[in-house]
Amino acid sequence: xxxxxxxxxxxxxxxxxxxxxxxxxxxxxxxxxxxxxxxxxxxxxxxxxxxxxxxxxxxxxxxxxxxxxxxxxxxxxxxxxxxxxxxxxxxxxxxxxxxxxxxxxx
Amino acid sequence: xxxxxxxxxxxxxxxxxxxxxxxxxxxxxxxxxxxxxxxxxxxxxxxxxxxxxxxxxxxxxxxxxxxxxxxxxxxxxxxxxxxxxxxxxxxxxxxxxxxxxxxxxx
Amino acid sequence: xxxxxxxxxxxxxxxxxxxxxxxxxxxxxxxxxxxxxxxxxxxxxxxxxxxxxxxxxxxxxxxxxxxxxxxxxxxxxxxxxxxxxxxxxxxxxxxxxxxxxxxxxx
Amino acid sequence: xxxxxxxxxxxxxxxxxxxxxxxxxxxxxxxxxxxxxxxxxxxxxxxxxxxxxxxxxxxxxxxxxxxxxxxxxxxxxxxxxxxxxxxxxxxxxxxxxxxxxxxxxx
Numbered sequence: 001x002x003x004x005x006x007x008x009x010x011x012x013x014x015x016x017x018x019x020x021x022x023x024x025x026x027x028x029x030x031x032x033x034x035x036x037x038x039x040x041x042x043x044x045x046x047x048x049x050x051x052x053x054x055x056x057x058x059x060x061x062x063x064x065x066x067x068x069x070x071x072x073x074x075x076x077x078x079x080x081x082x083x084x085x086x087x088x089x090x091x092x093x094x095x096x097x098x099x100x101x102x103x104x105x106x
Numbered sequence: 107x108x109x110x111x112x113x114x115x116x117x118x119x120x121x122x123x124x125x126x127x128x129x130x131x132x133x134x135x136x137x138x139x140x141x142x143x144x145x146x147x148x149x150x151x152x153x154x155x156x157x158x159x160x161x162x163x164x165x166x167x168x169x170x171x172x173x174x175x176x177x178x179x180x181x182x183x184x185x186x187x188x189x190x191x192x193x194x195x196x197x198x199x200x201x202x203x204x205x206x207x208x209x210x211x212x
Numbered sequence: 213x214x215x216x217x218x219x220x221x222x223x224x225x226x227x228x229x230x231x232x233x234x235x236x237x238x239x240x241x242x243x244x245x246x247x248x249x250x251x252x253x254x255x256x257x258x259x260x261x262x263x264x265x266x267x268x269x270x271x272x273x274x275x276x277x278x279x280x281x282x283x284x285x286x287x288x289x290x291x292x293x294x295x296x297x298x299x300x301x302x303x304x305x306x307x308x309x310x311x312x313x314x315x316x317x318x
Numbered sequence: 319x320x321x322x323x324x325x326x327x328x329x330x331x332x333x334x335x336x337x338x339x340x341x342x343x344x345x346x347x348x349x350x351x352x353x354x355x356x357x358x359x360x361x362x363x364x365x366x367x368x369x370x371x372x373x374x375x376x377x378x379x380x381x382x383x384x385x386x387x388x389x390x391x392x393x394x395x396x397x398x399x400x401x402x403x404x405x406x407x408x409x410x411x412x413x414x415x416x417x418x419x420x421x422x423x424x
Contacts, residue, residue: 001107016202024147034140035247041130043416057187081163096122098361141353149310204255213319228414236359246352253342269399293375308334
């Protein structure tokens, strides 16, 4: 991911766009692009794979910029969150079900 | 990213969750998590960095699962999209402005 | 709202579009249109009022269709929810602050 | 809708919350609530109707506040937009299909 992050940052530096990239603006941008990704599936499941891939790339592009704005690495924060989620969703309770952790039997 | 992708996939295999991870369900999930990320900035800009990082990790987690469902690598698709975007936003037109490409002067 | 609901329903009946309007598809549609509304504010606050109004109308259009799919009236459900919110946000605790109810002092 | 709009405005005036309700913050809020609505359908179609209704009410609540911030009436703007959409989607082309207008045969 490091390589691609550098490419994305360089692209934006060349265009002097970092001034637009406050965490708040990037959070909006991720939501906007997520909506465009969802649009590929709006009425049915016959999605156009090329369109889906492009919209997914747009979401990830802004996630990379957000990680830069926050001074963190995406790999690190996904790993950290995974460790927390492992505790909230122990295999024996979570296996095969989509139940939210706060609705597990105690 | 390869390492973290394997960790994420293993986590979901252990819980037999891949059956939920159709591209459509993942697109919904990315939008839902993007909304939670945006909530950190709902009324003002005094965000809690730890919360923002966790919500961003959730978005990226589902992007990783989506890349797996589509059989692509996130690094590759972001790079491909960047090449397209470079053509749509040449430096001399895009520099310092947030104008959308379809509103550039011809 | 009754008048406009009938107009919206008639428009969709004429086009035989109700078959697409499952609650799930409408939930996706509301998110998609909400993303387009948000795009009017992506990089700054200099929004185009006409564009904002059109995107807001799209969101509400799908909310009307959702109310129809669920067999409820928007006025009724907003009123019901308001009563609940009044209890969660008593004036003396909520006045002038954007604090979420679960973070109020006990 | 007029009655319920007045109720919603009064609720927010009593709490001195209008100061938070810039069009931009309301656009974020509509997206956030749309995400919560979508969450009711995240993994399958077995939705809890009561939850769906509450989340839909939250979306409409913020749409009402947005209409107030913009100085327009929701009924008026939905009707205006419907007239435009009727032109973009003539019955003979749109009947029974979910095709986007820009993909119609010329």
